Amino acid sequence: MSDWLVTGVTHLGPDGTERRGDLAIREGIVTEVGTVTDTEGLTRLDADGLTVLPGFVDLHTHLRQPGREDAETVCTGSRAAAAGGYTAVLAMANTTPVTDTAEAAEHVLDLGRRCGLTDVVPVGAVTKGLDGAELAELGLMHRSRARTRVFSDDGRCVADARVMRRALEYVRAFDGVVSQHSQDPDLAGPSACCHEGELSGRLGLPGWPPVAESSVIARDAMLAEHTGARVHVAHVSTAEGLDVVRWAKARGIRMTCEVTPHHLVLGTDLLAGYDPVYKVNPPLRPTEHQEALRAGLLDGTVDAVATDHAPHARHDKEHAFVDAAFGMLGLESAFSVVHDLLVRDGGMSLADLARVMSTAPARIAGLDGHGRPLAPGEPANLVLVDPTATVTVDRDASHSLSRNTPWHGRTLTGAVHTTILRGDVTAREGEPVPC
Numbered sequence: 001m002s003d004w005l006v007t008g009v010t011h012l013g014p015d016g017t018e019r020r021g022d023l024a025i026r027e028g029i030v031t032e033v034g035t036v037t038d039t040e041g042l043t044r045l046d047a048d049g050l051t052v053l054p055g056f057v058d059l060h061t062h063l064r065q066p067g068r069e070d071a072e073t074v075c076t077g078s079r080a081a082a083a084g085g086y087t088a089v090l091a092m093a094n095t096t097p098v099t100d101t102a103e104a105a106e107h108v109l110d111l112g113r114r115c116g117l118t119d120v121v122p123v124g125a126v127t128k129g130l131d132g133a134e135l136a137e138l139g140l141m142h143r144s145r146a147r148t149r150v151f152s153d154d155g156r157c158v159a160d161a162r163v164m165r166r167a168l169e170y171v172r173a174f175d176g177v178v179s180q181h182s183q184d185p186d187l188a189g190p191s192a193c194c195h196e197g198e199l200s201g202r203l204g205l206p207g208w209p210p211v212a213e214s215s216v217i218a219r220d221a222m223l224a225e226h227t228g229a230r231v232h233v234a235h236v237s238t239a240e241g242l243d244v245v246r247w248a249k250a251r252g253i254r255m256t257c258e259v260t261p262h263h264l265v266l267g268t269d270l271l272a273g274y275d276p277v278y279k280v281n282p283p284l285r286p287t288e289h290q291e292a293l294r295a296g297l298l299d300g301t302v303d304a305v306a307t308d309h310a311p312h313a314r315h316d317k318e319h320a321f322v323d324a325a326f327g328m329l330g331l332e333s334a335f336s337v338v339h340d341l342l343v344r345d346g347g348m349s350l351a352d353l354a355r356v357m358s359t360a361p362a363r364i365a366g367l368d369g370h371g372r373p374l375a376p377g378e379p380a381n382l383v384l385v386d387p388t389a390t391v392t393v394d395r396d397a398s399h400s401l402s403r404n405t406p407w408h409g410r411t412l413t414g415a416v417h418t419t420i421l422r423g424d425v426t427a428r429e430g431e432p433v434p435c
């Protein structure tokens with residue numbers, strides 16, 4: 001562990017205003033902010049032109065280990081996370097085997113600790129084997145070393161209302177949360193891969209109607225009200241779905257939601273060339289939905305930006321559109337996309353970005369030590385970003401094992417420079433350190 005004197009760094013005051021000063025970090029803890037009086041033993045880290053934010057927290061990452069180590073491992077995904085400014089990622093349970101036992105959750109936790117580049121927080125499955133029928137070992141996972149608090153069958157919807165009700169009753173006891181993949185399987189079947197509308201008809205792709213999302217969100221809102229438990233809506237993609245969340249929040253229901261960078265920015269028009277890199281679940285939506293999601297981000301209806309980083313091996317992705325796997329990479333590009341398209345161009349501030357990429361996701365996941373204000377005594381889980389640097393996304397330079405980024409070739413303004421996890425530098429100039 002190193003002790004750091006971070007000099008000339010821009011930081012955000014409690015009111016969001018930018019200030020410039022120095023920062024001292026000792027034994028993984030921020031000890032001084034603004035003016036540093038005790039510099040003895042500190043290694044200088046020149047941060048002129050950089051802004052410090054709380055390290056990002058991703059509520060929705062697929063790391064593929066165990067089972068699909070050809071697409072990603074906990075280690076390669078952690079490297080991508082560190083390069084993207086993340087100090088914690090929640091690793092989804094749809095691995096092989098599924099993370100549905102205490103042992104499975106501890107295994108993922110230990111793989112993450114062994115790598116050490118980001119805090120890997122296992123998400124527990126809601127149901128055994130993601131089969132939607134029988135509850136997984138929710139209590140045992142929570143009482144394990146993994147301290148699991150976020151549960152999800154992501155990739156599949158917990159469609160059975162009785163199962164969802166019981167899961168919510170269970171997690172309420174320890175203030176856990178169920179993150180729901182809101183997709184009514186009867187309204188949007190497993191092969192639905194295109195927003196249902198004129199385009200799906202023209203392209204001949206199976207359609208996925210917005211009501212398949214909004215109707216599940218509405219049902220879950222009422223179950224959350226009934227049980228008093230917390231529900232989190234994963235990857236909201238529709239204006240209707242977001243309207244239900246807004247209504248639920250106004251009613252005092254404990255519902256939160258996340259949106260992905262790709263649903264904020266990429267539209268259905270990209271599907272015209274049948275390039276499977278744009279195949280994702282839920283599907284890309286028309287412009288009016290992106291506009292609604294962006295408005296929701298600004299008015300606070302959307303709590304968090306989450307990547308839904310979904311690596312896939314070439315042999316699963318490079319197929320005819322209907323046969324290709326669903327999913328896109330996201331960890332390395334999220335900050336630059338959100339910064340370029342929403343902070344530089346869209347009326348969001350860096351303080352808003354810190355809220356949706358760090359503070360709120362850390363709170364939703366119940367993570368101590370992440371998403372904290374920059375203050376003496378707080379753990380040094382930080383990211384230094386360069387708001388003026390430009391990056392051109394190159395899929396072949398990715399630290400992920402997979403190459404399925406929809407941002408390849410785009411030049412974006414705003415880059416992650418240095419990531420710091422409990423005082424250790426985990427990425428420098430955008431490159432992860434060896435683990």
Ligand SMILES: NC(=O)N[C@@H](CC(=O)O)C(=O)O
Binds near residue numbers: 181281282328
């Ligand atoms: N988002 C995706 O398109 N795919 C995810 C599953 C999911 O998030 O639903 C995956 O695991 O590949």
Ligand SMILES: [Zn+2]
Binds near residue numbers: 154181235281
């Ligand atoms: Zn999902």
Ligand SMILES: [Zn+2]
Binds near residue numbers: 060062092154308310
């Ligand atoms: Zn997912």
